[in-house]
Amino acid sequence: xxxxxxxxxxxxxxxxxxxxxxxxxxxxxxxxxxxxxxxxxxxxxxxxxxxxxxxxxxxxxxxxxxxxxxxxxxxxxxxxxxxxxxxxxxxxxxxxxxxxxxxxxxxxxxxxxxxxxxxxxxxxxxxxxxxxxxxxxxxxxxxxxxxxxxxxxxxxxxxxxxxxxxxxxxxxxxxxxxxxxxxxxxxxxx
Amino acid sequence: xxxxxxxxxxxxxxxxxxxxxxxxxxxxxxxxxxxxxxxxxxxxxxxxxxxxxxxxxxxxxxxxxxxxxxxxxxxxxxxxxxxxxxxxxxxxxxxxxxxxxxxxxxxxxxxxxxxxxxxxxxxxxxxxxxxxxxxxxxxxxxxxxxxxxxxxxxxxxxxxxxxxxxxxxxxxxxxxxxxxxxxxxxxxxxxxxxxxxxxxxxxxxxxxxxxxxxxxxxxxxxxxxxxxxxxxxxxxx
Numbered sequence: 001x002x003x004x005x006x007x008x009x010x011x012x013x014x015x016x017x018x019x020x021x022x023x024x025x026x027x028x029x030x031x032x033x034x035x036x037x038x039x040x041x042x043x044x045x046x047x048x049x050x051x052x053x054x055x056x057x058x059x060x061x062x063x064x065x066x067x068x069x070x071x072x073x074x075x076x077x078x079x080x081x082x083x084x085x086x087x088x089x090x091x092x093x094x095x096x097x098x099x100x101x102x103x104x105x106x107x108x109x110x111x112x113x114x115x116x117x118x119x120x121x122x123x124x125x126x127x128x129x130x131x132x133x134x135x136x137x138x139x140x141x142x143x144x145x146x147x148x149x150x151x152x153x154x155x156x157x158x159x160x161x162x163x164x165x166x167x168x169x170x171x172x173x174x175x176x177x178x179x180x181x182x183x184x185x186x187x188x189x190x
Numbered sequence: 191x192x193x194x195x196x197x198x199x200x201x202x203x204x205x206x207x208x209x210x211x212x213x214x215x216x217x218x219x220x221x222x223x224x225x226x227x228x229x230x231x232x233x234x235x236x237x238x239x240x241x242x243x244x245x246x247x248x249x250x251x252x253x254x255x256x257x258x259x260x261x262x263x264x265x266x267x268x269x270x271x272x273x274x275x276x277x278x279x280x281x282x283x284x285x286x287x288x289x290x291x292x293x294x295x296x297x298x299x300x301x302x303x304x305x306x307x308x309x310x311x312x313x314x315x316x317x318x319x320x321x322x323x324x325x326x327x328x329x330x331x332x333x334x335x336x337x338x339x340x341x342x343x344x345x346x347x348x349x350x351x352x353x354x355x356x357x358x359x360x361x362x363x364x365x366x367x368x369x370x371x372x373x374x375x376x377x378x379x380x381x382x383x384x385x386x387x388x389x390x391x392x393x394x395x396x397x398x399x400x401x402x403x404x405x406x407x408x409x410x411x412x413x414x415x416x417x418x419x420x421x422x423x424x425x426x427x
Contacts, residue, residue, distance in 0.1 A: 002275050002414045004203040005391050006383040008365045009215075010350065013296040017288025017314045017350060045217035052300075058236055058358050068235035070193070070357075084237035107230045118232050118358055125214030127205035127382050129361060131227075151225055180221045189199070189224035190233050190359055 012052050012124040015088060019054060024087035026099040031080045033062025033100030037172045038134060038162060041093050042121065045180040049093040053123040055177075056086045057097060057134070059116075064103030073106070101136070107146045114141035114148065121177060130187045134175050135161045151186055159185045195229040196359045196416045197275055203391070205382035212378040213339050229359065236358035240282030244316055251287070251315040251329035261311035263292025263330030265406035269397065271323045272353065274360075275417030279323025286352040287315040287327060294333030294347075303335050328406065334373055346373035346380065355415040366394045366411045 010018070027035060042053040060066050060083060065075040067083050083102075087095040099117075107113040117134040135142055142148055142161070151157040162173035177185045207219025227233070247254045252261045272280040290296050290313060293305040297312050313332075317325045332347045348365045355361065367374050374380055374393075383389045391414070400408020 001417075002273060002277055003387065003391060004200045004275065004416060005362060005364055005413045006388045007204045007362060008350075008379060008382075008392070009212075010352075010363050011365075012300055013290075013298040014288065014350070016296060016298055016312065017286050018352060020314065045221075050218070056361075058232075060232075066231060066235040068238065068357075071231055071235050073231075082237060105231050108228050113230065113232070116232070120358075120361055122363060123218055125212070125216075125218035126207065127209060127212065127215055127219070127379070128199075128207055129363065130207070130220060131359075133232075147227060147230075150227070156222075179218050184220060184222050187220045187222075187224050188227040190227040190229055 007128045009124060009127050010054060010122045014052075014054060014122070019086065019088040024085050024095075024097045026081065026083070026085040026097060028080050031100055032078050035098075035171065036101050037096060037098055037170060038117065038175055039094050039096035039172060040175040040177060042095065042123070042177040043179065047181065050123055050179075051089050051093050053095070053121065054086065054088050055095045056120045056122070057084070057099075058118045059083045059099065060102040060105050062100050062103050064105045066105070075103075104141055111146045112141060112144070114139050114145035116145075116147075121179070130179070131190055132177065132185055132187050133160055134173070136164065136173060137161050138164050156186050159183060193229070193231060193234050195234060195419050196357055197419060199416065202385055203383070203388045205384065209378065209382040212382055215382070233359050234357050236356065236360065237354055238282075238356070239284035239354065240318065242284060242318060244318065248315050249317045249327040251289075251311070251313065251327065254315060255310045255312050257310050259310045261291070261330050262308050263311075265328065266331050267326065267328055267400050267402065267406050267408045268349070268394070268411060269324065269326045269400050269408065270411040270413060272319050272325065272355075272413045272415065273323055274355075274415050278417070279319070279321070280355055280415055281319055281321045281323055283319050283353060283355055285317050285319070285325055287317070287329070287349060289313045289329065289349040290332040290335055292330050292333050294335035305333070305335070331368070334371075339378060344373050344376070346371040346377050351413065353413060353415065360415045362413070362415055364392065364413070366392055368394055368409065369396055
């Protein structure tokens, strides 16, 4: 068996290769589903917001289907929606995505997962990317979601839940990521 | 629902989140234990860019600055294969590439190294593997550059690569190095990889069969992503 190639940091200059074009607008006019914006900051162990961080997300469409051949569910695909986005930070150190609320997808066994967005975090100083998830604070399925329930400590579990808000009549979810220290976000080994 | 999951991250191959000799890593990695997550549809799917339309010239970093002129430096041809742990080729997968110029300076406002910028070199490119998992691009050999990690710190010449593979869990960002560079054993980022064999897997090899006479030297760098577990897995009920 071959061995995995080691991960290395994206370094301080990843924008040259990775974020020269904006890739954080995932929904177009024709995309089905509830329009949402997800935004937040990423903090280091001193509680300082990080500018040279990059966040990528992957999500199901509004019906709860992934745009991928291994998702064989009989749910509609949305040809206008890939489900993938990438964001660096703006001048106020916010990352952001313009997307739609994903539908629920099945979990292990017969379980249902609450609507969620899958997240990867990269930064200068991160030798290995970190995986987390964004859940939404207004979803009833959260209570029975197997991944949320696997985080026994409720304070820690809350680090996975974005907070609903509104701006100019639009839905905005706030999701901050704390890489370490007080309120450290739950990161997954998957 | 039965799904075919992927092998776990091999933590003997990857660096730790926090590696003291690389100062920036100390405050930027999780300290709490990672929470184990059984792979679901969310993890075994992921963005595929197999049908992405690359602009002409994206695989030629020596000429893709749109100035009509060629970048300064030593031309190199980089080839390799993207494989999984079972030696299966990872076909039609996107590779994003970025690097410093021949003088060791990035085309980026944050890079204040007092070395010349090259107007004919951006230092970014993309390529997609073919059905055998092979890729190839043309660039110039990047220079070493100083950084502020410790006294008289210099990064060895390296090229950054970003890959997706077939799923959300096969994502990889790495960088590779050139054989014979005396800065490599002094580099904390290279040394963050915990095993000698792992560090060796970050080394490109000089490839005389790729070298083109009167034109450019060849280097080979293979990349191995997480493989798939043999049998479909049904989670506990």
